[in-house]
Amino acid sequence: MEFETLLKIVSSLLDKNEFTALRSMLGEINSVDIAEIMEQLEPVKRLRLFRIMSKDMSAEVFAYLEPESQTEIVKMISDRELQGLVNELYIDDAVDFLEEVPANVVTRVLEQATPETRKLINKFMNYPESSAGSIMTIEMVQLRDDMTARDAIESIRRTGLDKETVYTCYCTDAQHTLLGSVPLLHLLLFKEDTLVRDIMEDDAKLISVNTHDDQEDVAAIVKKYDLLSVPVVDNENRLVGIITVDDIVDVIEEEATEDFEKMAKVQHSDEGYLKTGVFSHVRHRIVWLLILMVSATFTGKLIDNFETTLSAVAGLTACIPMLMDTGGNSGNQASTLIIRGLAVGDITPKDYLKIVWKELRVAVICGLILGAVNIGRMFLLSQFSATGSHDIHVFLVVSAAMVFAVIVAKLMGCTLPIGAKLIHLDPALMAGPMLTTIVDLVTLIIYLSLANAFLMPK
Amino acid sequence: MEFETLLKIVSSLLDKNEFTALRSMLGEINSVDIAEIMEQLEPVKRLRLFRIMSKDMSAEVFAYLEPESQTEIVKMISDRELQGLVNELYIDDAVDFLEEVPANVVTRVLEQATPETRKLINKFMNYPESSAGSIMTIEMVQLRDDMTARDAIESIRRTGLDKETVYTCYCTDAQHTLLGSVPLLHLLLFKEDTLVRDIMEDDAKLISVNTHDDQEDVAAIVKKYDLLSVPVVDNENRLVGIITVDDIVDVIEEEATEDFEKMAKVQHSDEGYLKTGVFSHVRHRIVWLLILMVSATFTGKLIDNFETTLSAVAGLTACIPMLMDTGGNSGNQASTLIIRGLAVGDITPKDYLKIVWKELRVAVICGLILGAVNIGRMFLLSQFSATGSHDIHVFLVVSAAMVFAVIVAKLMGCTLPIGAKLIHLDPALMAGPMLTTIVDLVTLIIYLSLANAFLMPK
Numbered sequence: 066m067e068f069e070t071l072l073k074i075v076s077s078l079l080d081k082n083e084f085t086a087l088r089s090m091l092g093e094i095n096s097v098d099i100a101e102i103m104e105q106l107e108p109v110k111r112l113r114l115f116r117i118m119s120k121d122m123s124a125e126v127f128a129y130l131e132p133e134s135q136t137e138i139v140k141m142i143s144d145r146e147l148q149g150l151v152n153e154l155y156i157d158d159a160v161d162f163l164e165e166v167p168a169n170v171v172t173r174v175l176e177q178a179t180p181e182t183r184k185l186i187n188k189f190m191n192y193p194e195s196s197a198g199s200i201m202t203i204e205m206v207q208l209r210d211d212m213t214a215r216d217a218i219e220s221i222r223r224t225g226l227d228k229e230t231v232y233t234c235y236c237t238d239a240q241h242t243l244l245g246s247v248p249l250l251h252l253l254l255f256k257e258d259t260l261v262r263d264i265m266e267d268d269a270k271l272i273s274v275n276t277h278d279d280q281e282d283v284a285a286i287v288k289k290y291d292l293l294s295v296p297v298v299d300n301e302n303r304l305v306g307i308i309t310v311d312d313i314v315d316v317i318e319e320e321a322t323e324d325f326e327k328m329a330k331v332q333h334s335d336e337g338y339l340k341t342g343v344f345s346h347v348r349h350r351i352v353w354l355l356i357l358m359v360s361a362t363f364t365g366k367l368i369d370n371f372e373t374t375l376s377a378v379a380g381l382t383a384c385i386p387m388l389m390d391t392g393g394n395s396g397n398q399a400s401t402l403i404i405r406g407l408a409v410g411d412i413t414p415k416d417y418l419k420i421v422w423k424e425l426r427v428a429v430i431c432g433l434i435l436g437a438v439n440i441g442r443m444f445l446l447s448q449f450s451a452t453g454s455h456d457i458h459v460f461l462v463v464s465a466a467m468v469f470a471v472i473v474a475k476l477m478g479c480t481l482p483i484g485a486k487l488i489h490l491d492p493a494l495m496a497g498p499m500l501t502t503i504v505d506l507v508t509l510i511i512y513l514s515l516a517n518a519f520l521m522p523k
Numbered sequence: 524m525e526f527e528t529l530l531k532i533v534s535s536l537l538d539k540n541e542f543t544a545l546r547s548m549l550g551e552i553n554s555v556d557i558a559e560i561m562e563q564l565e566p567v568k569r570l571r572l573f574r575i576m577s578k579d580m581s582a583e584v585f586a587y588l589e590p591e592s593q594t595e596i597v598k599m600i601s602d603r604e605l606q607g608l609v610n611e612l613y614i615d616d617a618v619d620f621l622e623e624v625p626a627n628v629v630t631r632v633l634e635q636a637t638p639e640t641r642k643l644i645n646k647f648m649n650y651p652e653s654s655a656g657s658i659m660t661i662e663m664v665q666l667r668d669d670m671t672a673r674d675a676i677e678s679i680r681r682t683g684l685d686k687e688t689v690y691t692c693y694c695t696d697a698q699h700t701l702l703g704s705v706p707l708l709h710l711l712l713f714k715e716d717t718l719v720r721d722i723m724e725d726d727a728k729l730i731s732v733n734t735h736d737d738q739e740d741v742a743a744i745v746k747k748y749d750l751l752s753v754p755v756v757d758n759e760n761r762l763v764g765i766i767t768v769d770d771i772v773d774v775i776e777e778e779a780t781e782d783f784e785k786m787a788k789v790q791h792s793d794e795g796y797l798k799t800g801v802f803s804h805v806r807h808r809i810v811w812l813l814i815l816m817v818s819a820t821f822t823g824k825l826i827d828n829f830e831t832t833l834s835a836v837a838g839l840t841a842c843i844p845m846l847m848d849t850g851g852n853s854g855n856q857a858s859t860l861i862i863r864g865l866a867v868g869d870i871t872p873k874d875y876l877k878i879v880w881k882e883l884r885v886a887v888i889c890g891l892i893l894g895a896v897n898i899g900r901m902f903l904l905s906q907f908s909a910t911g912s913h914d915i916h917v918f919l920v921v922s923a924a925m926v927f928a929v930i931v932a933k934l935m936g937c938t939l940p941i942g943a944k945l946i947h948l949d950p951a952l953m954a955g956p957m958l959t960t961i962v963d964l965v966t967l968i969i970y971l972s973l974a975n976a977f978l979m980p981k
Contacts, residue, residue, distance in 0.1 A: 095728055097748050222711055249707065253680055270553055288776070290555050291769045293751065310768045311749045317772060318746070321779035322863055325786075329859030330852055338864040339874060339881075346885045350856050351892055354929075357852055358893055359900060361845035366908075368841040376834045383826040385840075386847055386963060387819035394788060394815055394959075398808050401787030405780055406796040416797060423797075427804045434809055435816055442817060450824070471812075501852075505844060 072102050079110050084117055091118060100129035112141050124153035132165035139170050148177040156182070157202045160189040197283050198276035200316065201297045201306030206234035210244050210262035214252045217261055221249070235296045236265045241303040243296055245271050273298050276305060283308060284316045285410055324408055327493035328401065330357070353498060360502045364509055371513040378520045380443075380454025384463045385509070391435060392470035392508040393501060399424055399478030400496045407482060407492050414487050420479050428475035435471060436464035462519055466512035473511070474504045530560050537568050542575055549576060558587035570599050582611035590623035597628050606635040614640070615660045618647040655741050656734035658774065659755045659764030664692035668702050668720035672710045675719055679707070693754045694723045699761040701754055703729055731756050734763060741766060742774045743868055782866055785951035786859065788815070811956055818960045822967055829971040836978045838912025842921045843967070849893060850928035850966040851959060857882055857936030858954045865940060865950050872945050878937050886933035893929060894922035920977055924970035931969070932962045 071094070078087045091099060099118075103111050103126065115123055115138055127135060127150060139147060151159060151174055159178075163171050163186065175183050185203070192198030208217045217234070234252070236244045245265035255264050273296045274283050287295055287310055297306040323333050330353035334341045341349075368375065368385075375382050403420065406412030412420065440460045447455040454460070481500055482492035529552070536545045549557060557576075561569050561584065573581055573596055585593060585608060597605060609617060609632055617636075621629050621644065633641050643661065650656030666675045675692070692710070694702045703723035713722050731754045732741050745753055745768055755764040781791050788811035792799045799807075826833065826843070833840050861878065864870030870878065898918045905913040912918070939958055940950035 093728055095730070095748060218711065221708070250679070253676065270551055272553070287769075288772055290553060293767075293769065309751075310772065311745075311751065314746055314768065314772060314775060317775055318779075318867060321776075322867065325783070325859055325863045328783075328786075329856050331856045331860060337869045338860050339870065339877065343881060343884045343888070346881065347888045347892075350853075350885070351889050354849060354852055354856075354889060354893055355896060358845060358849050358897065361848055362900065362904065364844040365841035365904075368844070369838065369908075372837070372840070375840060379830070380827065382830070382833060382840055382843075383823040385843060386822040386826070386967070387816060389844055389847070390819055390959065390963065391812060391816050394812055395808075398787050398789045398812075401783055402789060402796050405783045409776060409780065411795045412797065419797065423801060423804065426801045427808070430801070430805045431809050431812060434805075435812055438813060439816065442820065446820065446823075450827075501848065505848070509844070 068098070068101070071098070072105055075102055075114070076106065076110065079106075079113055087114075088117055091122070096122065096125045097129050099126045104131060104134060108137050108141070112138060115142075116146075120149055120153050124150055124158075128154060128158035128162070132162070135162050136166045136170050139166070139174065144173075144177055147174065151178045152182055155202060155204055156185050156189060157200070159186055160199075163190065192276060195280045196276060197274045197278040197280060197297050197308060198306070200280055200283075200312050201276070201308045202312075203306045205294075205296075205307040206249070207241075207304060208234050208236045208247065208261050210236045210238055210260070210265065212261045213258045214255050214261065214264065215257040217247075217252050221252075233294055235304055235307065236261050237304050241305075243271070243273055243298050243302055243304045246296070271296070273302075274308070275300065280316045281320055284313050284320070287313045288317075289410075320408070324404065324493045327491065328404065328497045330354070330498055357498060357501065361505070363502070364505050367506070367509050367513065371517065374513060374517045374521055377522070378454070378456075378459060378516060380456075380459055381516055381520070383454075385512070388463070388466055388470055388508050388512055389505055391467060392474045392504045395428070395431065395471045396474030396478040396500050396504045399427075399475045400482055400500050403479045403482045404492045404496060407486055414483050417479075417483050420483070421476065424475045424479045425472070428472040429468075431475075432468035432471035436468045439464045439467055456520075458520055459516075462515045463512070466508070466515050469511045470504070470508040473507045474500075477503055477507075526556070526559070529556070530563055533560055533572070534564065534568065537564075537571055545572075546575055549580070554580065554583045555587050557584045562589060562592060566595050566599070570596060573600075574604075578607055578611050582608055582616075586612060586616035586620070590620070593620050594624045594628050597624070597632065602631075602635055605632065609636045610640055613660060613662055614643050614647060615658070617644055618657075621648065650734060653738045654734060655732045655736040655738060655755050655766060656764070658738055658741075658770050659734070659766045660770075661764045663752075663754075663765040664707070665699075665762060666692050666694045666705065666719050668694045668696055668718070668723070670719045671716045672713045672719065672722065673715040675705075675710050679710075691752055693762055693765065694719050695762050699763075701729070701731055701756050701760055701762045704754070729754070731760075732766070733758065738774045739778055742771050742778070745771045746775075747868075778866070782862065782951045785949065786862065786955045788812070788956055815956060815959065819963070821960075822963050825964070825967050825971065829975065832971060832975045832979055835980070836912070836914075836917060836974060838914075838917055839974055839978070841912075843970070846921070846924055846928055846966050846970055847963055849925060850932045850962045853886070853889065853929045854932030854936035854958050854962045857885075857933045858940055858958055861937045861940045862950045862954060865944055872941050875937075875941050878941070879934065882933045882937045883930070886930040887926075889933075890926035890929035894926045897922045897925055914978075916978055920973045921970070924966070924973050927969045928962070928966040931965045932958075935961055935965075 075087065075090070078090070094102075103114055106114060111134065115126070118126060127138070130138070142150070154162070159174075159182075163174060175186065178186060189199065206221055208220065212220065221234070234247045234249060236247060238244060244262070247261060247265045251264050272286060272290055272292065274286060276297055276299055283295065286292070287308070292310065294307045294309045296304055297308060299305050326333050330350075332349040332352070334345060334349055336345075403412060443454065443460045443463065444457075477500060478496075481496040485492045485495035533545065533548070536548070552560075561572055564572060569592065573584070576584065585596070588596070600608070612620070617632075617640075621632060633644065636644060647657065664679055666678065670678065679692070692705045692707060694705060696702060702720070705719060705723045709722050730744060730748055730750065732744060734755055734757055741753065744750070745766070750768065752765045752767045754762055755766060757763050784791050788808075790807040790810070792803060792807055794803075861870060901912065901918045901921065902915075935958060936954075939954040943950045943953035
């Protein structure tokens with residue numbers, strides 16, 4: 066059914082107080098879609114719809130709402146309802162929600178949580194941002210190694226898990242030390258009285274991450290080994306949670322977005338484009354714009370210093386934008402490929418020499434082609450135009466400068482990101498802005514020096 | 524264990540023909556890591572290691588090898604071994620492999636496949652590139668709606684599935700029409716003689732994709748609904764495969780990489796940076812470099828035409844790079860945010876007016892700040908330098924041009940990607956290169972016209 070139709074039906078059923086029809090209809094709709102419908106309703110209607118749903122359904126839908134709607138609902142419901150909601154939410158959803166809402170809402174929510182939930186929430190909120198701990202879930206199948214397959218299945222049946230959990234069970238000893246993993250299916254395949262420890266894949270093969278590992282590293286591991294989930298352990302190798310691949314999907318997307326932003330010289334906003342206010346947008350963009358504008362003072366000084374040369378030879382000035390753009394584009398091609406290669410693990414800093422050698426050859430070939438085409442282009446222009454240069458020496462100097470600019474740009478383009486990576490800085494953050502400034506400057510220096518040496522009347 | 528140590532041990536065990544030790548050691552190592560070790564061995568040793576492994580292990584490891592190593596192994600093994608390998612591989616792994624290797628290898632592999640496997644492989648290879656069909660797997664749990672829970676579990680136990688499969692079972696009727704889904708756990712939770720059709724979540728809530736859907740759309744659905752797998756159906760709604768979230772991870776990463784490349788004006792290579800040869804790199808980069816260089820002819824002509832103005836007023840030329848860079852950076856910030864927003868579904872074309880209004884305000888504020896700082900910068904420079912401009916009118920003209928340039932750049936930066944999306948072109952591909960050229964031109968026209976109007980002696 067079309068979303069708009071669905072929205073209309075829900076809205077009119079709400080108006081007519083047709084709660085039974087509404088409830089059975091909601092049963093047929095995915096929670097993600099219900100949340101989307103709720104976003105479109107006015108606050109009072111939204112609350113009514115929220116109250117119609119069963120406790121677990123409303124908690125699930127709540128987790129998919131935007132922080133603004135979550136805050137509004139929390140403000141409007143009674144302490145008792147809030148208590149039900151908080152304790153029904155998955156801990157990681159509760160934490161996600163609490164991280165986005167105003168402090169007074171957080172306080173009220175924590176007051177209504179059971180002491181146990183509160184303790185868990187606090188623990189989660191203390192994990193460093195972007196750490197494995199901050200994205201893990203604690204709803205998982207945890208089996209003791211001395212259980213039998215029968216006990217294990219019975220224990221799973223009892224806890225009645227659902228979609229938050231992938232069907233890999235992790236086995237621990239009595240002290241919660243992680244020992245190994247068992248796919249649920251293996252429990253079914255073995256004789257009922259086989260011990261879990263005899264079924265499980267043991268330690269050597271088991272891949273786990275630490276609560277303090279960076280989410281980007283966790284994502285790399287999950288991708289490399291095609292895992293559906295990975296167990297998270299604390300410093301004593303005790304199992305504290307799992308991270309499922311659907312959370313990794315979000316991490317991968319987030320990291321790619323941050324790299325896009327860094328390369329476009331924009332500071333990251335967690336809120337998404339439309340939600341970010343005008344002044345936040347300005348704040349996220351103005352710093353780099355200012356830095357780069359001020360750093361362009363150097364290119365300006367350079368041009369000032371060569372003003373005599375530029376005004377003495379016709380057509381020299383006109384080629385400045387082309388040279389700078391070509392240099393910039395060449396460098397940007399190299400740096401983007403390297404930054405992305407580093408991010409997806411396709412390249413490591415120890416490939417540096419191979420990369421430089423490759424870029425050098427690519428740059429020489431690209432530079433020569435561009436230089437040759439440029440001579441043709443300038444020659445053609447000179448045939449059809451009175452302004453601009455008609456001097457073959459100018460063509461040669463511009464093309465020579467272009468070849469050098471492309472080579473410098475490509476070499477800097479691969480060196481800066483790898484250099485940044487080596488000294489543990491962010492390749493995307495360091496390489497982008499510095500590259501522009503350096504390539505601009507070097508291109509101009511080469512160009513103006515060549516012009517000065519070969520084109521000025523002796 | 525360290526990878527290097529592991530490699531040394533494996534290598535020396537191979538030399539000493541200690542196959543039993545080797546086999547039990549391999550049992551403890553993840554297939555991904557074994558593949559990585561094999562890549563480092565010389566071909567003859569690689570083949571020996573390959574032959575030591577059990578049939579299913581060797582197939583799994585084979586799937587993780589690079590195409591070159593796969594080709595080499597296929598060339599060295601007997602027809603009989605090849606037969607075993609092909610029929611042991613998952614169909615989607617076999618297809619991935621066949622898509623990368625030389626044609627003569629493909630022929631030989633298909634000859635050794637069972638007719639059934641061959642038919643399946645051919646069918647897979649006919650799905651359009653990047654379609655759901657091309658990334659799906661057919662190894663899945665498929666239950667009939669008239670089975671009981673007991674039959675269902677028995678059938679699962681018999682087929683003995685492993686990690687390729689997520690533990691959601693899809694239910695069909697006798698004609699394979701997709702009816703609904705059942706998490707494996709629910710089968711365990713219900714009474715043994717309950718019919719599958721009474722347990723399953725039915726059609727209305729079930730999300731499925733068509734074999735011809737684009738993988739990017741599939742990824743969006745899997746993300747939106749936090750799915751671990753999604754069923755793939757043909758045009759008659761018959762279940763033909765499933766796509767698991769770990770394959771979606773690859774899709775998301777691939778799509779992000781392609782967008783990075785497009786925005787850096789590089790054509791996509793499937794092979795990764797290091798594997799791509801120098802001439803391929805040149806081919807992937809030179810086209811855009813040439814187009815952009817030639818299109819810089821317009822900025823060149825513009826400067827030529829204003830040559831009198833530029834040489835009449837000191838310091839005008841020196842500001843050209845700064846203005847163009849600032850315009851370019853401003854436009855790039857906007858277009859990157861919009862392109863990424865469109866890619867992750869955060870923005871849709873119908874938000875266009877909201878976005879333009881936001882960008883306009885951001886641009887005016889950024890422009891005014893940059894303009895003000897620029898006047899200060901130029902004033903300071905004039906105090907400490909003999910060259911360059913000392914005329915407050917020049918400062919004002921440069922800053923005014925900057926404000927306009929930032930506004931035009933930001934508006935073009937959001938308009939081009941959304942326009943491209945509306946006419947079903949790729950926002951990343953269209954917006955990047957066109958933006959540079961347009962913003963360069965408009966910035967220069969504004970700057971030079973203002974200079975001509977206000978700074979030239981009457």
